[in-house]
Amino acid sequence: MIDAEAIDDWFCREVLPLEPALTRYIRRNWRQSEDVFDLLHDVYALALGGARSGLPDYTQGYVFTIARNLLTQRSRRARIVSFELITDLESLEPDVDIFSADRNMVARDDLRRAGAGIDNLPPRCREVVRLRKVEGLTTREAADRLGVGIDAVEQQLTKGMRALADFMLGGPGHIARPSRRERQERSK
Amino acid sequence: MSGPAHRATDLAALWILRQEEPDWTAEQQAELDAWLDESLLHRAAYLRLREGWRRADAVARDEAPETPDEIQQAAPRRWQPWAMAASIALIFGISGTTWWRAPAPVAPVNFATPIGGHQTIGLADGSRVELNTATAVRAAIDGDMRTVWLDRGEAYFEVAHRNGVPFVVHAGVRKITVLGTKFSVRREGDKVSVAVTEGRVRVEDLSPAKASRAAVITAGDLAIARGGSTLVALGAKEKVEDALAWREGMLTFTSTTLGDAVAEFSRYSSRPILIPDAAVAAIRIDGAFEADNVDAFLRLLSDAYGLRVEQDAKHVRISA
Numbered sequence: 155m156i157d158a159e160a161i162d163d164w165f166c167r168e169v170l171p172l173e174p175a176l177t178r179y180i181r182r183n184w185r186q187s188e189d190v191f192d193l194l195h196d197v198y199a200l201a202l203g204g205a206r207s208g209l210p211d212y213t214q215g216y217v218f219t220i221a222r223n224l225l226t227q228r229s230r231r232a233r234i235v236s237f238e239l240i241t242d243l244e245s246l247e248p249d250v251d252i253f254s255a256d257r258n259m260v261a262r263d264d265l266r267r268a269g270a271g272i273d274n275l276p277p278r279c280r281e282v283v284r285l286r287k288v289e290g291l292t293t294r295e296a297a298d299r300l301g302v303g304i305d306a307v308e309q310q311l312t313k314g315m316r317a318l319a320d321f322m323l324g325g326p327g328h329i330a331r332p333s334r335r336e337r338q339e340r341s342k
Numbered sequence: 343m344s345g346p347a348h349r350a351t352d353l354a355a356l357w358i359l360r361q362e363e364p365d366w367t368a369e370q371q372a373e374l375d376a377w378l379d380e381s382l383l384h385r386a387a388y389l390r391l392r393e394g395w396r397r398a399d400a401v402a403r404d405e406a407p408e409t410p411d412e413i414q415q416a417a418p419r420r421w422q423p424w425a426m427a428a429s430i431a432l433i434f435g436i437s438g439t440t441w442w443r444a445p446a447p448v449a450p451v452n453f454a455t456p457i458g459g460h461q462t463i464g465l466a467d468g469s470r471v472e473l474n475t476a477t478a479v480r481a482a483i484d485g486d487m488r489t490v491w492l493d494r495g496e497a498y499f500e501v502a503h504r505n506g507v508p509f510v511v512h513a514g515v516r517k518i519t520v521l522g523t524k525f526s527v528r529r530e531g532d533k534v535s536v537a538v539t540e541g542r543v544r545v546e547d548l549s550p551a552k553a554s555r556a557a558v559i560t561a562g563d564l565a566i567a568r569g570g571s572t573l574v575a576l577g578a579k580e581k582v583e584d585a586l587a588w589r590e591g592m593l594t595f596t597s598t599t600l601g602d603a604v605a606e607f608s609r610y611s612s613r614p615i616l617i618p619d620a621a622v623a624a625i626r627i628d629g630a631f632e633a634d635n636v637d638a639f640l641r642l643l644s645d646a647y648g649l650r651v652e653q654d655a656k657h658v659r660i661s662a
Contacts, residue, residue, distance in 0.1 A: 165386075166393045173390075195347035198386035268398040287398060290521060290544045290558035292363055312355040319394025 161205045168213040169201055174324035176221060183225050193228070197221045271321035274328075275314050282307055283314040350387035353377070358392050364521075399560065399576055450480035450491070458610050458634055460591065465490075468502035469509065474528075474588050475610045475633070496528035498589055512548075516567050519544040521558070526586055533568040537585040545572060593633050600625045600643075604660070607636050615658040622649065622662050 173194070180193050200220045210216035272283055285296045297307045321327025357374050360366060378385045455461050455473045462472045466483040473479065477495025482488075488509040490499075501509045501520050509520040513527050513534040524540035536545055538561050545565050546556045557572050559565050562579040565572055575581060580596065587594040595603050601623035604615045610633045617623040625647065631639045636658075643649045643660060652659045 162385075162389055165389050170390060170393050192345065192347040195350070195383055195386050195390075198390065199382035202382050202386055202389075271398060286362075288558070289556050290519075290542065293359065308356065308359060311359055312352060315355045315358065315391065315395050316351060318398045319391045322394040322397040323390070 156206060156209060160209070161202060164205060164209050164213075165198070165202060169198065169217055170323060172214060172217055176217065177325065179218065179221060180225065184228075193221075193224065196224055200224065267322060268318075271318045271327050274321065275317060279310045279314040279317070282310040283318060286311060346383060347387060350381075350383050351391055354384070354388040354391045357388065358395060397576075399558070399563075399574075450482040450489075452478070452480050454478040455495070457612050460588075467504060467507070470500045472498040472500075472589060474498075492527050492529050494529055496526065496588070498524075498526040498586065500524050515548045517546040517548050519546065528585075533566065535585070536565045536567075537582045538563055539582060539586065547572065587630065588633060591633055592630050594630045595627055597626045597628060599623060600627055600660070603627055603639075607631075607633070607639060610634055611636050613656065613658060615660065617660045619661055622660060 176197065177190060177194060180190050180197075181187065184190065184193060197217065197220050201217055204210075204216070204220070268287075272280055272287070275283060281300070282296055285291045285299060291299065293304055293307050293311070296311075297304045300307070317327050357377065360370065361374065378388060453461070453463050453471070453473060455475060455477050457476045459475055459477075460473070462470055464470055465481055465488070467488055469483075469488070471479060471481070471490065474496040477497055478493040479495075479497055480491045480493065482490075486507065488501075488504070488507055490497075490509075490511045492511060492513040499509075499511065499520070501523050503523065511518040511520070511527055513529045514532055516534045518525075518527060518536055521542040521544060525536060525538040525543050528535045528537075534545075536543060536559065538559050540561050542558060542560045544556050544558045545567060547567065557565055557574050559574055559576075562577055562582055564575045564578045564581055564585065566575075567573075584594040584596055593603070593606050595606075601617060604617060604623075608615055613636075615636075627647075629642070631642075640651045640653075640658065640660075644651050650661045652661075
């Protein structure tokens with residue numbers, strides 16, 4: 155049994171830098187784009203679970219094998235993917251070069267990227283994230299400064315955190331919109 | 343299939359926000375631990391978000407320095423390895439809840455160490471300040487405000503937690519507001535370095551005629567401020583450890599140029615060490631040395647590096 159902290163550390167250090175390549179891999183092999191975020195997290199969860207019995211020697215191969223197996227299994231269950239795609243999936247090897255390029259890019263650009271990520275946010279969101287990150291204000295202090303309620307600050311910060319974290323991990327950094335199904339459920 | 347990861351991420355975001363707040367309690371931590379143990383999806387969403395959010399701490403760096411100086415030019419080369427060592431340290435923000443108030447007039451108390459000196463002093467509020475060689479500080483502590491001025495040298499602070507009573511260190515035009523507990527500040531002319539071992543601090547530039555600028559750095563981070571710019575190295579745990587080796591009376595060098603190493607030793611000795619040859623000053627060295635034992639260091643230079651060391655009463659001269 156590996157201790158939890160070592161697994162968390164490994165996950166952040168070795169698995170998360172794969173996110174851009176992994177996202178592309180899932181997107182390329184799965185039709186519904188609104189499922190990509192969930193599939194990505196399913197791969198992460200399986201990777202975390204598997205690591206409890208020992209950290210893999212080769213993280214990239216380990217993670218992409220999980221992704222391929224998951225997509226294959228889901229495709230079969232969903233009966234929505236043609237036989238050809240399944241064959242294609244099983245023969246598809248993750249792109250090594252793309253991955254190593256991503257990893258360097260993400261690590262090297264943290265400083266520049268953080269600023270760009272914040273600039274990408276909508277104005278109100280940007281303001282609370284700035285107060286938090288740059289000025290180090292607590293939620294209460296930010297609420298007082300802006301003359302709004304704590305709930306409003308938390309709501310904007312949550313949105314901003316999600317978008318900024320996504321951007322820092324190599325994603326587009328858009329504010330997440332509820333998926334079509336969620337919107338339908340809500341409107342019921 | 344759409345949904346669960348988004349919901350888990352929204353919840354994780356709230357946990358992370360609340361965890362950064364000053365009033366985060368052990369009970370809340372236990373609740374968070376339980377939530378994380380509930381499902382691997384929760385854990386994955388939380389770790390991912392925390393890591394991405396933490397990386398954005400890099401923005402604490404000055405955003406538009408007006409006078410690019412040597413720190414900035416050196417930045418990409420020197421700081422890249424540490425930037426890569428993405429830290430996952432939990433950020434426990436323990437911040438004072440009171441905003442800056444005008445300090446009540448209290449007569450400051452003076453403390454100083456001579457060259458080669460090393461002394462720990464206790465302040466009235468229970469905080470401790472450890473002074474390195476050739477250091478002078480003034481401290482004014484009262485019920486509303488705790489202020490320390492670092493007039494020269496280097497000091498390590500362990501700040502006693504007092505709700506609502508800010509602890510502020512002034513180093514020249516830099517103001518360091520303590521949001522956490524343990525950190526060191528070093529001042530060489532207008533260059534101010536801040537290394538944090540626990541908690542969070544805010545480093546501000548109070549130069550007149552400049553928009554107020556601030557950088558918040560957390561445990562394992564290092565900020566170097568000079569002129570109009572502040573450079574922040576995140577997750578520079580090893581560098582922070584090296585920077586604090588003086589507390590054990592040691593100097594630690596990791597691929598440091600001989601010129602920089604000698605400058606370090608010179609802080610502890612009144613006899614200057616000269617290196618006339620730039621090629622010799624550029625030699626990189628590694629190792630840990632006793633700060634007050636310059637002789638051992640010089641012996642290593644002649645034995646291991648084959649350098650010539652000449653000494654007289656006033657100077658030490660190193661050459662090839």
